[in-house]
Amino acid sequence: MKKTNSLYWVFTGLLVALMGIGSIPDILSAPDAVALFKHLGYPAYLLPFLGIAKLLGIVAILVPGFPRIKEWAYAGMTFDLTGAMYSTIVVGDPVSSWLFFVIGFILIAGSYIFHHKRSKAASVLTNDSITT
Numbered sequence: 656m657k658k659t660n661s662l663y664w665v666f667t668g669l670l671v672a673l674m675g676i677g678s679i680p681d682i683l684s685a686p687d688a689v690a691l692f693k694h695l696g697y698p699a700y701l702l703p704f705l706g707i708a709k710l711l712g713i714v715a716i717l718v719p720g721f722p723r724i725k726e727w728a729y730a731g732m733t734f735d736l737t738g739a740m741y742s743t744i745v746v747g748d749p750v751s752s753w754l755f756f757v758i759g760f761i762l763i764a765g766s767y768i769f770h771h772k773r774s775k776a777a778s779v780l781t782n783d784s785i786t787t
Contacts (some may be wrong), residue, residue, distance in 0.1 A: 666765030681706025
């Protein structure tokens with residue numbers, strides 16, 4: 656359980672950092688974020704919406720309980736990253752820019768998998784203490 660818990664927090668901490676750092680320029684409509692959105696062909700008014708959605712996803716993942724909302728948060732982060740990766744592919748950005756997305760997908764998957772392992776282990780511990 657200790658190893659699972661540690662791995663969960665490593666993946667989740669890195670995921671929170673990645674999404675959190677990415678959300679700030681979006682919320683503030685920073686010039687670099689606006690330029691990137693323009694390059695990808697999206698309107699700048701979408702930036703604050705996506706930034707706030709990322710922050711809400713981070714909160715949903717970090718706050719204990721609310722399993723269904725956590726599932727949606729992980730799904731939303733996956734959709735966000737998938738859409739961003741697809742957009743960079745469509746506009747012809749180099750393959751080297753995909754590394755960022757691969758890292759993001761690994762962090763989402765690791766956090767998600769270890770979240771479920773932790774939940775399962777906690778439920779087994781709770782059930783064992785009830786039966787004894």
